[in-house]
Amino acid sequence: MQRPLAASLLTALALSLTLALTACSAAPAPEADDIRAPTAPLGVTATAGSASTVHVMWNAATDDRAVSGYAVYREGRKVKDLPAATLMTDVIGLAPATPHTFTVRARDAAGNVSAPSAPVTATTLPARAEDRTPPSAPSALRVAPDGSRAATLRWTPARDDTRVTAYDVYQADTRIHTVPGTATTARLTGLRPGTAYAFTVRARDAAENSSPDSAPADLTTAPAPGAPPNTAPTGLTATAAKGEITLTWTPPRTGAPVTHHELHLNGHFATTIIWGTTPPPDRATYTFPVPDPPGTRYTVTLRAQLPDGTWGDFSAPRTVVVR
Template identity: 85%
Template sequence: MTTLALALTLTGCSGAADPEPRDTRAPTVPTGVTATAGSSGTVHVMWSAATDDRAVTGYAVYREGRKVKDLPAATLMTDIVGLAPETRHRFTVRAHDAAGNVSPPSAAVAATTLRAVTEDRTPPTAPSALRATPDGGRAVTLRWSPARDDTRVTAYDVYQADTRIHTVPGTATTAHVSGLRPGTAYAFTVRARDAADNSSRDSAPADLTTAPSPGAPPNTAPTGLAVTAAKGEITVTWTPPDAGAPVTHHELHLNGRFATTIIWGTTPPPGRATYTFPVQDPPGTRYTVTLRARLPDGTWGDFSAPRTVAVR
């Protein structure tokens, strides 16, 4: 009897762990919400990230209390389009988590769409003198000289790797971009936009490598990347990283996908390297080009700052 009682006791102690408590806590309210009219039919809404005891999984944007956008947790800005000209709107943002808990709405912000300018087909000039100043390892401040327009510039759009990531009013000549990764090479460009949604050409790019995390190795990206297009071909030039030994292999990526490996054997060219490859896409097709080098230890280094080019 004693042995049986002991066995029963041990069996009872080896049961499954208690289930994880149900998540009932909502995320915090998103802060820093702004709304900027970029044209007669669009408003750009931005906010700062909310927090949660587990994880924020997404955001919802509301106009006049009605939900108009659902966005993933990594997205902290969006354009609300299809609005009527010269109309005032109020926007709020709410965060939610995986358990379906939803934060209270943010403070409401208002923006009035601009007057329609249907006959305006002239884009602004490109912003000039773009420069990037790092703000720690995860943010950057961009500054530029203003563009000109035959009516007026209503917004500046910031692009990274040919993707718009930020918008500021046309009266601004600075932008603060956060959410970057430490020890990473970036290239930013800025376009000016007017009330008719005419956009300028890209500014000249501004490159920046964010500060690495404490104890991380130095960045090993190729530098000085330049990309030019001629009829039926694209030419890439760059300076290989200083890796302590000749760099014989580079990977070329187009639009974030591996395209080819550039190999020179044991004697790569001194100084800047050049590579030309054919393209058969229609004129106007845009490519974002990045490179990384194979280091002497056989590993692949960091990616270069990107460059975007249009096929001719």
């Protein structure tokens, strides 16, 4: 039996709003006895993405309590305030063909601010005539693990009528990394052990036209020492038709039939998929309706109920666009 989805979608949206309001009201109060500033951020890079934008990234700073946020400076003037979980940003509205110098500072809840990072310089690209043609999608994307917390992506370059100026790496439809248009590799850090990931890459040109996504590359990082093996469904595909989405996947091998799966959309529970009879022995298929207008994007993940009643690991995500 397959449960209807529409009410669950509304519940997920309400839950999302509740979580957002809770997060806003639960910010930690400053601690008056904290006088030690965080360390300066390391590994700062700046990459021009167009004639008017520069992408700045850095590694997380450390603090004796906790880092609460970062500030990005251009020529010594603050241009961005960002939360602690954000380690990259686009600085926009810049003049074409102009060099700019960037630094990053960390701050804690008590208001202590780190020294500036080492400065990095990037020169915006020259202005060009109007360009509305996006690059082709990068191809042959592949990923290799580097321990349990890092990975390296490699791909075949995209093509463009002018030139590719940057490649953006996405995980679960969220951009997590950017490299120059001359690069065909990207090293990702900060991954979690024993976790299934799906990465895609988009090419971008000087006019900020982005290509379609590359085909996804899946990776399940090695588990932490002593941790059980990963129990995620594998081989997930998501295909959109008018008003519906069809999923196919291979359930995990648990030693017993897998009769229940949880479907999550955009990180929130949507519905439970239940087989009232014998579940599929190999590939499973499930189709559900979507009331959203064409062009709506969903990130889909699944997890299976294990023989002991607990829920297993999440599958690598898939992004699908409603038709």
